[in-house]
Amino acid sequence: MSxxxxxxxxxxxxxxDHIRLTVPARPEYVxxxxxxxxxxxARLGFTYDEIEDLRLAVDELxxxxxxxxxxxxxxxxxTFSTPHDHDLVGGPALVIVGEGPVGPQRPHPDSHPQELxxxxxxxxxxxxxxxxxxxxxxxxxxxxxxRRRSRT
Amino acid sequence: MSALGQxxxxxxxxxxVEYRRTGNPALRDALVESHLGLAEYLARRFDRRGExxxxxxxxxxxALIKAVERFDPDRGLEFSTFAVPxxxxxxxxxxxxxxxxxxxxxxxQELHLRMAxxxxxxxxxxxxxxxxxxxxxxxxxxxxxxxxxxxxxxxxRWSSLDAPVSTGDGEPTSALAAKIGAVxxxxxxxxxxxxxxxxxxxxxxxxxxxxxxRFYDGLTQSQIxxxxxxxxxxxxxxxxxxxxRLRAAAGPTGEPPADI
Numbered sequence: 001m002s003x004x005x006x007x008x009x010x011x012x013x014x015x016x017d018h019i020r021l022t023v024p025a026r027p028e029y030v031x032x033x034x035x036x037x038x039x040x041x042a043r044l045g046f047t048y049d050e051i052e053d054l055r056l057a058v059d060e061l062x063x064x065x066x067x068x069x070x071x072x073x074x075x076x077x078x079t080f081s082t083p084h085d086h087d088l089v090g091g092p093a094l095v096i097v098g099e100g101p102v103g104p105q106r107p108h109p110d111s112h113p114q115e116l117x118x119x120x121x122x123x124x125x126x127x128x129x130x131x132x133x134x135x136x137x138x139x140x141x142x143x144x145x146x147r148r149r150s151r152t
Numbered sequence: 153m154s155a156l157g158q159x160x161x162x163x164x165x166x167x168x169v170e171y172r173r174t175g176n177p178a179l180r181d182a183l184v185e186s187h188l189g190l191a192e193y194l195a196r197r198f199d200r201r202g203e204x205x206x207x208x209x210x211x212x213x214x215a216l217i218k219a220v221e222r223f224d225p226d227r228g229l230e231f232s233t234f235a236v237p238x239x240x241x242x243x244x245x246x247x248x249x250x251x252x253x254x255x256x257x258x259x260x261q262e263l264h265l266r267m268a269x270x271x272x273x274x275x276x277x278x279x280x281x282x283x284x285x286x287x288x289x290x291x292x293x294x295x296x297x298x299x300x301x302x303x304x305x306x307x308x309r310w311s312s313l314d315a316p317v318s319t320g321d322g323e324p325t326s327a328l329a330a331k332i333g334a335v336x337x338x339x340x341x342x343x344x345x346x347x348x349x350x351x352x353x354x355x356x357x358x359x360x361x362x363x364x365x366r367f368y369d370g371l372t373q374s375q376i377x378x379x380x381x382x383x384x385x386x387x388x389x390x391x392x393x394x395x396x397r398l399r400a401a402a403g404p405t406g407e408p409p410a411d412i
Binding site for chain 2: 031034035038039041042043045046047048049050051052055056059060063122123125126127
């Protein structure tokens with residue numbers, strides 16, 4: 001699953017590593033996004049707790065792109081990068097950028113879009129160092145940055 | 153937090169500081185218990201969406217335990233600010249994982265079960281969350297295996313161990329969780345159930361069927377024998393072996409399961 005991630009991803013290289021993942025916009029593939037993110041974070045020295053947080057955040061953002069239930073028509077593209085020229089304050093970071101199809105306009109009768117939006121925001125604010133979500137008429141995009149915390 | 157419309161339990165910051173310092177399990181249990189209302193409240197927000205409320209409360213309670221263990225009062229957040237996202241995130245993931253029917257290789261499930269105690273030990277030793285290479289070294293596996301085992305943990309199907317069972321031998325009706333020997337009625341049971349759910353997944357289809365027929369459906373050993381085409385003796389042996397494995401894995405928290 002770590003295709004495209006070479007040993008140089010360990011942080012020795014001055015180059016920024018990019019890993020691209022293109023999957024159908026269906027829930028069963030969110031797992032691949034979590035795995036890829038965890039694998040890269042592990043290489044960056046994230047702790048177990050940080051990786052658990054990261055996985056929850058990846059879940060939140062990816063489900064924004066694939067929607068509930070059976071998923072959506074179309075594909076989700078994800079780019080994972082590990083910039084090595086991080087500023088000294090921030091520490092090693094993992095940047096994930098995603099894009100996917102917008103969902104149908106009519107929400108599921110059982111869902112509470114307002115409330116879940118609020119909760120999603122709460123979750124992401126707590127778990128990601130930075131995130132943005134934007135929409136066009138037919139796509140949803142996100143960008144998230146998570147940093148390894150300094151260890152005491 | 154006001155958006156959630158629920159008064160939260162009184163701040164117990166000094167207790168969290170104390171727990172962080174000592175790691176005292178009794179204090180942890182007290183902290184978890186004093187916030188169980190929060191877990192249940194959040195679980196109820198997801199009720200009537202096709203999952204039994206009991207399961208949701210269980211998922212939320214486990215996430216609460218995790219939150220109590222990980223909460224660092226020095227970071228200046230209120231506990232609830234920290235706990236709510238963790239609990240809600242786990243609840244949402246519980247729903248989503250239903251969409252995923254991939255089978256996780258047994259090797260990874262077993263590694264996942266070995267991982268939890270290793271993470272707990274390392275967290276205690278290092279006084280911080282361990283890195284993946286640290287976990288890998290402790291378990292003598294590769295880092296990629298650890299990453300995959302973390303993911304494997306999400307493949308659990310939460311079995312309803314609260315389903316009443318009849319022993320058929322004149323013993324009082326009880327829940328499977330109680331049968332398997334939960335000591336501390338509330339929390340221990342919750343923790344053990346998570347391990348048990350994983351372990352039940354690990355059983356062979358035949359063992360699982362027999363266990364289900366016996367404790368969920370309440371059939372007698374003879375009835376099961378007829379149904380699966382084995383002798384009653386054989387069913388009895390298989391059952392006791394299975395329960396032994398379950399008990400071993402449900403041993404005291406923090407200790408590695410005996411035989412996996």
